[in-house]
Amino acid sequence: MTDEMLRAPAEVTYADELNWLESIDDGPRPFSWRLSPKMVRLFILGSEPADGLDREVSQKWFGDRSFVERSVVTLASDRGLLLIGDPGTGKSWLAELLAAAICRDSTLVVQGTAGTTEDHIKYSWNVSMVIAKGQSRESLIPSPIMTAMERGAIGRFEELTRSTSDVQDALISILSEKYVSIPELDEDNTVFAQPGFSLIATANSRDKGVNDLSSALKRRFNFVRVPVVTNKRSESEIVRFRTSELMHRHQIELDVPPSLLDILVQSFTDLRAAAASATSDDEKLESALSTAEQIGVLEDAILHSHFFGDRTLRAETLAQSMVSSLARRTPEDLAILNKFWHGVIEPRSKRDGGAWPEFLDGGKQAIETLS
Known part of the structure; x- marks a missing residue:
């Protein structure tokens, strides 16, 4: 049924x-x-x-x-x-x-x-x-x-x-x-x-x-x-649970690497920290940076990988989905994301390696395309 x-x-x-x-x-x-x-x-x-x-x-x-x-x-x-x-x-x-x-x-x-x-x-x-x-x-x-x-x-x-x-x-x-x-x-x-x-x-x-x-x-x-979920483990569980429902609904068989899920959750955590330290609303994204928006970013990346990619979720696709979803105001949000990508994602990419460099490049390309 x-x-x-x-x-x-x-x-x-x-x-x-x-x-x-x-x-x-x-x-x-x-x-x-x-x-x-x-x-x-x-x-x-x-x-x-x-x-x-x-x-x-x-x-x-x-x-x-x-x-x-x-x-x-x-x-x-x-x-x-x-x-x-x-x-x-x-x-x-x-x-x-x-x-x-x-x-x-x-x-x-x-x-x-x-x-x-x-x-x-x-x-x-x-x-x-x-x-x-x-x-x-x-x-x-x-x-x-x-x-x-x-x-x-x-x-x-x-x-x-x-x-x-x-x-x-x-x-x-x-x-x-x-x-x-x-x-x-x-x-x-x-x-x-x-x-x-x-x-x-x-x-x-x-x-x-x-x-x-x-x-x-x-x-x-x-x-x-009901507070915003700030515990990264709980947030990862929520995103994984809701995304599994989505994939089942669309009958999609696609692996979501835990490393990419960690990158997504960590990026949202860093964005919230940046928003909390901002001195004015002009320095904040219009997005609420909620767990639901993380689910939306991952959903978009999964569907894009399934229909237009090789059915493998990649860090580059995830980054492009994230930038496209969060850049609601032009050019304000793009400027904030550009500063974030160079000031937070780039240092983390050099320090942690793994899939971060590909995530860094994918985000830069998306920001350049939308600018």
Whole structure:
């Protein structure tokens, strides 16, 4: 079934694992949860030998277990969960995994934008049915959030601070009263949330000031701040895990040398250090230099090597992908990358050798081509 989807949701990708966990789960489950809180944590963070399981459960999200535990506890309460952090820290992926483990449906999602309206989080109408038969429950189109309420499931709201204050205010009554009124109907005009309903929202910490949350809405969420991954080993594991999924999806068999993965992670680490020491925004790349962007750089290099190369990932291709991905502003970002390549990559190439010289040359060529 996953072969029929460009990207299968977590509950489909890991259906076999979720079924097995549910079959052996004898822990207490809140409401109508499919797994107990301990099994939700195990599904997300993976199993350890001390768990004594008959099969290994893969780790799917790489981060501090306290973040997962606090998230699970919040969803077992009557408060919403707000995952906040920099771009590319895995907030949406964690939200998807939580929803998949708890209710086996992570697709009840509203995407927050400047164009998101109350209809997107409450309901709208099938105009042709309204014209033919009038307004009724049959002609009502529930939003993903309303559907989650009716099923006692987990609803998701991506990029909450991107939506306007009117939309945010509409969430207050949903989170506090746990029902939605439908004043257009005379009967059957209230949808009550069933036990198990909760909301996971995500917010980009770099969007502060776009549409700040009101104090009333903040009180209805528990905040979990997801930090940027700074541990190189953890970051390498994340990049390797997500890249393996990509290659499996595209049916690509291509070796990713550990040395090239180390170069990628080290280069991003050095770029972050340079950004931290910069005295002005003009000296910083527009990129957030997140783990997600590392995955994008490696993905681009793998696909280029597969379709246009000799199906061997090389340091030169990786460097060209990195420069092309990070040079978003011209000429500002190119000037920053050029300074970085000569001031950091070149000395490291002379000192460490290996694939670094080829990485150095590939980056210089890409900068020259784009200049």
